[in-house]
Amino acid sequence: MKSMQKGFTLIELMIVVAIIAILAAIAIPQYQNYVTKSQFSESQTIADGLKTPIVEYYNQTGKCPTPGTGGISQAVSYSGKYVTSATAGGTEPNCTITVAFKSTAGSVSTPLKGQSVTFTGTDNGGSFSWVCSATAIASKYKPEACQ
Secondary structure, three states, rough: OOOOOOOOOOOHHHHHHHHHHHHHHHHHHHHHHHHHHHHHHHHHHHHHHHHHHHHHHHHHHOOOOOOOOOOOOOHHHHOOOOOOEEEEEEEEEEEEEEEEEOOOOOOOOOOOOOOOEEEEEEEEOOOEEEEEOOOOHHHHHHHHOOO
């Protein structure tokens, strides 16, 4: 009678574990980059909500609004899951929106912790163009619009 082999040999199991380890070594850093990019996008969403009232106020008064004027609430009212505040300001003709990320551990990924992003709007004679800048945040975490 022939004996039938049942199960896996130790070498087969070790090969499977090695393959999984290699895949994890590649996948985990890529996933962390993805998470940081998605958290960064919240700053753009919050800034987008402020752009329209800023442009309207500027078109009516010729000045950049500050918190409490022109329908712009205080900075802390513009917060999110990863963003702690957004502040409007600037001097004519460049109005700014500064979005600050949370600095507490566990609430935001490490590359964004305590950092800020500035969106600068420039009056082009009736229309505004917005530029994003985040100098302290690595380029690999920023979208194309903020490079």
